Amino acid sequence: MxxxxxxxxxxxxxxxxRKSFGTxxxxxxxxxxxxxxxxxxxxxxxxxxxxxxxxxxxxxxxxxxxxxxxxxxxxxxxxxxxxxxxxxVGIVFQAFNLFPHLTVLQNVTLSPIKVHGLPRAEAETRARAMLERVGLSDKATAKPDELSGGQQQRVAIARALVNSPVLMLLDxxxxxxxxxxxxxxxxxxxxxxxxxxxxxxxxxxxxxxxxxxxxxxxxxxxxxxxxxxxxxxxxxxxxxxxxxxxxxxxxxxxx
Missing domain, CATH: 3.40.50.300 (P-loop containing nucleotide triphosphate hydrolases)
Structure with missing residues (x-):
């Protein structure tokens, strides 16, 4: 080792x-x-x-x-x-894991609102700033299936970054x-x-x-x-x- x-x-x-699954x-x-x-x-x-x-x-x-x-x-x-x-700790997987029925903005604001209790207006302000950071500010109202795979993955990264993590895990x-x-x-x-x-x-x-x-x-x-x-x-x-x-x-x- x-x-x-x-x-x-x-x-x-x-x-x-150490971690095992069964034997x-x-x-x-x-x-x-x-x-x-x-x-x-x-x-x-x-x-x-x-x-x-x-x-x-x-x-x-x-x-x-x-x-x-x-x-x-x-x-x-x-x-x-x-x-x-x-x-x-933000984590991003190889599967984008975006909610298909939600817009890009709704996907990125879901955790700040539901988990962290941020007011919707504040969460949306943060989310829009993060979408601009990853080059997708014009896709806020789009649904995931309207985006390319690369764009969807960048949305997933924005979703992980919006809570200002100290560590990012990318799989x-x-x-x-x-x-x-x-x-x-x-x-x-x-x-x-x-x-x-x-x-x-x-x-x-x-x-x-x-x-x-x-x-x-x-x-x-x-x-x-x-x-x-x-x-x-x-x-x-x-x-x-x-x-x-x-x-x-x-x-x-x-x-």
Whole structure:
């Protein structure tokens, strides 16, 4: 196991995390720190545990063992209010998960109004500002099925950002997009990185990881095998399994 335990505790600190589904051990003693303003990218084959790790951080899954701390507070404590944690941690999935019967503006204001109790006028003001931020201010009254996949994903990102999270989790957010739409979403993530947003991203986009990540983490079989800067993990990996994985990525023309 590779751990970043030697670093100073970050905004997000994961220690000895274990998670199983039945007899299937999905996360095996994972330890990792994410510093304020850092972009950490998770890579690995499908089934390696990337999505489960993100879901544990957002408390969508109950961990079996280990501790997750956010800004020094143990969010895996059973007494923690999960909704309060999720108000500080935005998550975006590969499926856009927009409500098809609601407009773009209604999708983005739903959480501020229903969960956080903001007055509708204030929620709409925030939502319109966020839609302008992601380049969709002219789509506020559109329904999701009137948008391209890339536009829908940007709405999903706006919905996650509208509550001003301290941490963004992004799970294969380009996997459901046509190739020509991938660039617009990755461009938005680069901008968020430049603005100092702390992000933990699971992706198969190796080129994006190479360009944007501060740290790349390779997971395999639920274990964190290799952690380091993109230049080391992607170009000169130490672990044979990492080299094998990247060789297949290169063969497929994805790095």
């Amino acid at each position: 590779i751990s970043t335990t030697g670093q100073a505790a970050g905004l997000l600190s994961i220690r000895n995390l 299937n051990l999905v996360l095996d003693d994972v330890s990792l720190d994410v510093q304020q303003g850092e972009c950490v990218v998770l890579i690995g084959a499908s089934g390696s545990g990337k999505s489960t790790l993100l879901r544990c951080v957002n408390l969508l899954e109950v961990v079996d063992d280990g501790v997750i701390e956010l800004a020094g507070a143990d969010i895996t404590d059973p007494r923690v209010n999960a909704d309060q944690v999720r108000s500080r 294969e957010v380009t996997s459901a997009l046509d190739p020509e739409l991938v660039g617009e979403v990755l461009s938005l993530l680069r901008e968020l990185k430049d603005e100092g947003m702390t992000m933990l991203i699971a992706t198969h986009e190796m080129g994006f990881a190479k360009q944007v990540a501060d740290t790349v983490c390779f997971l395999d079989g639920g274990r964190l095998l290799e952690v380091g800067p993109p230049s080391q993990v992607l170009e000169d990996p130490e672990q044979p399994r990492t080299r094998q994985f990247l060789a297949r990525i290169i063969e497929a023309g994805r790095l």
